[in-house]
Amino acid sequence: MPVFTFIRGFEEHYTCFRLLFNESVTNPSEEVIHRMRVEMKYLVTLLNLIEELSPETVDNDYQTTLKRIAKRSGKIRDWQIIKALFESHPMYANIEMAESIDQKIERQQEKYSEFATTITLAKNITDSIGLRQLTVTPESVSGYIDDLRQRSEELLKGGIENRELWHKARHQLKRIYFLMNLANELFGKCFQHHEVAHYKYAEQLLGRWHDMTLVIDFCENKQLPICDADSNLMAESEKEIMNSLVMK
Numbered sequence: 001m002p003v004f005t006f007i008r009g010f011e012e013h014y015t016c017f018r019l020l021f022n023e024s025v026t027n028p029s030e031e032v033i034h035r036m037r038v039e040m041k042y043l044v045t046l047l048n049l050i051e052e053l054s055p056e057t058v059d060n061d062y063q064t065t066l067k068r069i070a071k072r073s074g075k076i077r078d079w080q081i082i083k084a085l086f087e088s089h090p091m092y093a094n095i096e097m098a099e100s101i102d103q104k105i106e107r108q109q110e111k112y113s114e115f116a117t118t119i120t121l122a123k124n125i126t127d128s129i130g131l132r133q134l135t136v137t138p139e140s141v142s143g144y145i146d147d148l149r150q151r152s153e154e155l156l157k158g159g160i161e162n163r164e165l166w167h168k169a170r171h172q173l174k175r176i177y178f179l180m181n182l183a184n185e186l187f188g189k190c191f192q193h194h195e196v197a198h199y200k201y202a203e204q205l206l207g208r209w210h211d212m213t214l215v216i217d218f219c220e221n222k223q224l225p226i227c228d229a230d231s232n233l234m235a236e237s238e239k240e241i242m243n244s245l246v247m248k
Contacts, residue, residue: 002136002137002186002187003132003134003135003136005185005186006131006134006136006182006186007126007131007132007134009046009182009185010043010046010126010131011124011126013039013042013043013046014043014124014125016039017036017039017040017042017043018121018123020032020035020036020039021036021069021116021119021121022121023036024036024073024112024116025113025116025117026113028073028076028109028112028113028116030080030084033073033076033077033080034077034080036073037070037073037074037077040066040069040070041171041174041178042178043066044063044066044070044175045174045175045178045179047062047063047066047129048175049141049144049179050129050131050134052140052144052147053134053135053136053140053144054130054133054134054135062125062129065119065121068115068119069116069119072111072112072115072116073112075108075111075112076105076108076109076112078214079101079104079105079108080105081211081214082101082214082215082218083101083102083105085211085214085215086098086101086215086218097222097224100222136186138183138186138187138190141179141182141183141186141187141190142183142190144179145176145179145180145183148172148175148176148179149176151172152169152172152173152176155168155169155172156169156241163213166206166209166210166241167206167210169206170203170206170207170210173199173202173203173206174203176199177196177199177200177203180195180196180199181196184196205237205240205241206241208237209234209237209238209241212230212233212234212237213234215230216230216231216234
């Protein structure tokens with residue numbers, strides 16, 4: 001039963017991602033891009049788990065395609081985040097700056113649409129990646145989650161001096177949170193609510209910090225003054241990450 005439930009869940013996420021990707025070719029709006037990227041992150045998590053449990057079944061072409069889509073769509077998403085944050089920012093009253101952000105979004109949308117037309121996604125990839133031969137057990141999923149915990153711990157320890165490490169740690173924490181929910185769905189109560197909530201909070205905290213880095217980088221690149229509120233929020237976020245996200 002767990003294998004069939006796992007396959008059904010994978011197929012649902014893949015179908016949703018494929019439909020959103022197809023829509024994004026002509027409509028790379030904020031909502032479509034965001035929803036597509038969420039589904040894509042679920043898929044990457046599942047493909048990584050499959051590769052861990054059965055390395056010979058995963059076709060790296062799927063991983064490569066998803067990475068290309070993630071990289072290209074991420075450039076739109078970053079500018080959409082900057083615009084959303086600046087819409088409530090006092091400096092957004094600057095018309096030239098607002099127009100500059102809109103132009104960046106439009107240009108990235110054009111580049112994305114050009115790229116997306118070169119990608120063709122199969123309707124179903126269940127058989128091609130050997131899902132029906134997969135063995136999924138509580139021990140195998142928990143073991144993979146433990147590996148992710150160790151990786152995220154190392155990334156978090158080094159992240160204060162290297163921003164990219166915290167960005168990678170966020171990906172690991174998101175995967176942990178998703179896989180804990182998946183394990184509870186497949187096998188019953190493998191992980192307590194407070195454990196799942198901890199990793200969800202950790203990922204969201206790093207997400208807010210990442211959004212702030214985009215705004216501050218934008219201000220620095222445009223030689224705009226960084227207001228005290230932004231500086232304080234950034235410092236508070238970093239302090240909270242250092243105090244509360246070190247894994248025990």
